[in-house]
Amino acid sequence: MELATVRTTGAFSMKNARTEKNSDSGYGALQNPVWTLSQVLLATGGRFLSGKTEAGFRRVCTDSRSIEPGDLFVALRGDNFDGHAYIAQAVEKGAAGLVVDTIPEKMPPVPVVLVAETLCALGDLAAYRRSLMQDLQVVAITGSCGKTTVKEMIAAILDREYNVLKTKGNLNNLIGLPLSLLPVEYHHDFAVMEMGMNQLGEIARLTEIADPDIACITNIQDAHLAGLSDINGVARAKGELFVGVKAWGRLVVNIDDKRVRGIARRCSQKKTTFGRSPKADIRGVRLRSLGEHGMSFTLQIGGNEARVQIRSLGAHNVQNALAAAGMAHVAGVKFKDIVAGLESVVPFEKRLQVQKITGGIRLINDVYNANPSSVLAALETLRQMDRTHKKVVILGDMLELGTQSVAAHQEIGRKVAQLGFDALLVVGEFAEAMVAAAWKAGMSKKKGVFFTEKERVSLWLRESIAAGDLKPGDWVLVKGSRGMRMETITQNMLENQG
Numbered sequence: 001m002e003l004a005t006v007r008t009t010g011a012f013s014m015k016n017a018r019t020e021k022n023s024d025s026g027y028g029a030l031q032n033p034v035w036t037l038s039q040v041l042l043a044t045g046g047r048f049l050s051g052k053t054e055a056g057f058r059r060v061c062t063d064s065r066s067i068e069p070g071d072l073f074v075a076l077r078g079d080n081f082d083g084h085a086y087i088a089q090a091v092e093k094g095a096a097g098l099v100v101d102t103i104p105e106k107m108p109p110v111p112v113v114l115v116a117e118t119l120c121a122l123g124d125l126a127a128y129r130r131s132l133m134q135d136l137q138v139v140a141i142t143g144s145c146g147k148t149t150v151k152e153m154i155a156a157i158l159d160r161e162y163n164v165l166k167t168k169g170n171l172n173n174l175i176g177l178p179l180s181l182l183p184v185e186y187h188h189d190f191a192v193m194e195m196g197m198n199q200l201g202e203i204a205r206l207t208e209i210a211d212p213d214i215a216c217i218t219n220i221q222d223a224h225l226a227g228l229s230d231i232n233g234v235a236r237a238k239g240e241l242f243v244g245v246k247a248w249g250r251l252v253v254n255i256d257d258k259r260v261r262g263i264a265r266r267c268s269q270k271k272t273t274f275g276r277s278p279k280a281d282i283r284g285v286r287l288r289s290l291g292e293h294g295m296s297f298t299l300q301i302g303g304n305e306a307r308v309q310i311r312s313l314g315a316h317n318v319q320n321a322l323a324a325a326g327m328a329h330v331a332g333v334k335f336k337d338i339v340a341g342l343e344s345v346v347p348f349e350k351r352l353q354v355q356k357i358t359g360g361i362r363l364i365n366d367v368y369n370a371n372p373s374s375v376l377a378a379l380e381t382l383r384q385m386d387r388t389h390k391k392v393v394i395l396g397d398m399l400e401l402g403t404q405s406v407a408a409h410q411e412i413g414r415k416v417a418q419l420g421f422d423a424l425l426v427v428g429e430f431a432e433a434m435v436a437a438a439w440k441a442g443m444s445k446k447k448g449v450f451f452t453e454k455e456r457v458s459l460w461l462r463e464s465i466a467a468g469d470l471k472p473g474d475w476v477l478v479k480g481s482r483g484m485r486m487e488t489i490t491q492n493m494l495e496n497q498g
Contacts, residue, residue: 033057035072035125037097037111043128044099044113044121051111057096060125060182062175069094074122075101076175083118099125119174126178127209130191133184138210139327142195142203142241143218144234145374146320147172149312150218151194152348153324157333157341162189172196177206190331198400199227200237207244214330215245216252216323220259221373225402231259239263252326255280256319274326275319282326284318289384292354292362299325299342304335308342313352313364314381350487352381357493359465360472366479367486370398372408375479376415382477383419389473390422394457394489396480397428406433413437417448424448425457428484454485458492 033056040057041048058070064086067073073095075083084102091098097111098104101118115121130138139154141147148170155166165188167180172194184191195206207215220235228234242251242263253264256275264271274282283300290296294311297318310321321342328338347353350368357363366378375398382391393416401408413434416424418441426434431450438448451457464470476493480486 033070034059037113039128040072040097040099040113040125044115044124046099046113046115046121049103049112049114050107051097051109053111055097055111060122060179061090061095062122062179064090064093064095067093067095070096072097072099074099074118074125076118076122077101122178123174123205123209126181127211129182129184130209130211133186133188135186136184136188137190137214137331138212139190139192139214139216139331140195140207140210140212140241140245141193141216141218141323141327142197142238143216144221144223144238144371145377146218146316146323147194147196148368149317149320149348149351150216150323151192153321153342153345154327155192156345157324157328157338158190158192158331160337160341160344161333163187164190164192166192167194170194170196172206174202174205178209181210195241197237200233201240203237203240204244207241212241212245212249214250214252214327215241216327217241217254217257217260217263218320218323219254219257219373221371222401222404222408223371223373225400225404227400227402229402230404235259235263242267242269245269250330252323252330254319254323272326272330274322276322280322282322282329284322287315287318289313289315291385294347297321299339301325301329301335301338306335306339308339310342310345312345312347313354314377314384316377316381317352350490352378355490355494357476359470361465361470361474361476363490363493364475364477365487365490366477367396367490368482370396370479370481370484371401372398372412375412378477378479379412379415379419379421382421382475385475386473389475390470391475392423392425392461392470392477393421394425394427394476394478394486395434396426396454396484396486397430399481399483405430409434410437413448414441417441417443422447425451425460427451427454427457428480454488457489461489461493 035057037055057072061067061071062074062076067090073090091108099113099121101115141150155164158164165184171180173196193210195203197203217238220238249269251269251271253271253273254260255273255277273280284297287297295318296309299306299308325338353365355363409430410433414437417438424438435448435450478490
């Protein structure tokens with residue numbers, strides 16, 4: 001069949017289309033495929049090269065190792081991989097079709113669709129899938145800090161009454177978001193999508209793919225500066241979410257963040273604000289730390305008010321809870337369900353997670369990622385813990401800060417000294433700069449130490465515990481950027497108890 005005669009059969013085919021047995025390839029009939037070949041061509045604008053035009057596919061997959069019979073394999077390219085090199089492996093494992101941007105030297109015995117760029121095609125497939133779900137509401141979240149936490153909080157609230165699809169983990173980039181959105185089905189009421197970026201244009205593309213109905217920028221802080229120059233660049237990049245939301249969409253605005261306010265002010269969509277400001281539509285007041293058990297605060301929405309206890313540590317997580325409450329309110333969730341949903345959320349792994357280690361010492365495991373704002377929030381959270389026990393801070397480099405790297409690490413060193421923590425242990429390229437700043441701000445050289453290897457940090461901890469310098473009830477905070485793999489320290493602490 002010529003390309004011109006391949007037509008989409010519309011949404012009904014997503015449920016009802018059937019394919020006949022492909023005797024050439026040896027693959028059996030695929031009943032009720034999620035995708036027809038015509039839909040793949042329509043979504044991607046691709047060119048049909050070969051294979052049976054009646055083909056159908058169960059799901060879209062980009063990892064040849066995870067292929068299941070009936071999958072459509074999209075051959076992505078990256079800095080260290082090229083999916084086109086694994087086409088034969090994908091077909092051998094049962095791939096029923098391929099999307100490529102280079103014509104294979106040996107044409108495989110399954111349908112092949114040629115596109116200009118496979119990464120773009122992946123997003124186009126997700127955008128098409130989303131367009132078929134007319135009753136679906138998409139909730140989109142971005143921000144420098146807290147977006148994964150907010151995503152989990154709003155999903156927990158919505159999940160009490162609705163069928164919810166959400167971003168898995170932090171799959172929030174140009175690959176992760178499409179893969180998170182592609183499994184959406186007709187029974188889903190909401191899709192909660194997290195959006196990340198490290199350069200201009202990425203959020204705009206993600207917004208184009210997800211077509212959100214409700215959007216929230218949690219905050220705008222110093223993060224990803226290497227690709228965005230300064231915080232104004234971060235604001236422009238994050239602001240692409242609000243700019244790209246449909247005219248009848250709803251913006252949930254952090255009224256306490258002047259840059260988020262500024263972006264929202266230039267947008268025409270209807271807005272709902274959250275924060276601690278008296279002007280906020282969704283407001284949190286009378287915050288109280290519950291130590292390792294979390295935070296409590298009073299939630300106010302319109303004439304409704306309730307005392308809420310969340311299990312996440314730190315005042316910044318109250319702000320995250322307000323963002324989630326704001327989106328839930330806009331989505332029409334009842335006040336009592338917002339409260340119950342927030343209180344049901346369990347702290348997430350490696351995000352201010354309290355764990356007990358040898359001798360009753362309390363570890364605050366916050367190694368998931370780090371930027372200046374999130375490190376300051378973690379330090380303030382540690383400071384608010386009990387006043388009677390020692391507090392040790394272990395930090396790794398904050399990455400992707402570009403020309404501001406040295407200054408940012410020095411500022412953190414000064415802050416640690418000012419807050420009076422009992423020890424600062426730092427590892428990484430900027431460790432010496434951070435510790436030197438702490439010394440200059442008044443911390444003794446015995447308390448502030450930098451290391452070239454994470455193993456030396458673990459040894460320092462074991463020796464301090466053995467010597468009795470760290471006792472039951474004392475606190476150890478560990479934090480650093482994802483690329484620093486600070487979990488090697490926390491894993492060592494957890495695995496070597498006793």
